[in-house]
Amino acid sequence: MKKVILSVAVIAVLGLVSCKNETKREAESTQTEMAGDVALTELSFGVRGNCGMCKNTIEKAVNAVEGVAKADWDVNKKKIDVAFDGSKTDAMAIHKAIAASGYDTEKVAGSEEAYKNLPGCCQYDHAMEMNQSGENAAESHDEHHM
Numbered sequence: 001m002k003k004v005i006l007s008v009a010v011i012a013v014l015g016l017v018s019c020k021n022e023t024k025r026e027a028e029s030t031q032t033e034m035a036g037d038v039a040l041t042e043l044s045f046g047v048r049g050n051c052g053m054c055k056n057t058i059e060k061a062v063n064a065v066e067g068v069a070k071a072d073w074d075v076n077k078k079k080i081d082v083a084f085d086g087s088k089t090d091a092m093a094i095h096k097a098i099a100a101s102g103y104d105t106e107k108v109a110g111s112e113e114a115y116k117n118l119p120g121c122c123q124y125d126h127a128m129e130m131n132q133s134g135e136n137a138a139e140s141h142d143e144h145h146m
């Protein structure tokens, strides 16, 4: 009989404890929204170049400009897509950065000095057409797709 009373007491105590623990504290969901996301300016323009190494050089030059969020040069189209924070930089600063790395853009001729220091395969033709469709190279050999 004693045992029964004891176990009832134990259960009662446990019950109390667990009740205490379960006091629901509804964490108010304070979802800090990243509302401060800056609106980026997107821009595409022609840039001459030959190959994957050119791509690295050009994109590196653009990414080094403060405020640039994206730089993607297309080797087939001879064109770059950039996105930047317009409060930190502007299109001309990006053209100049590319030109300083040795590459011609639609607006600024590439630095001759930097051009001379480019690897031989990267010394593109200054008469090269910019902003190409990019389709000639890719679609003339349909059989080779994937």
Ligand SMILES: [Cu+2]
Pocket: 049, 050, 051, 052, 053, 054, 055, 121, 122, 123
């Ligand atoms: Cu190259």
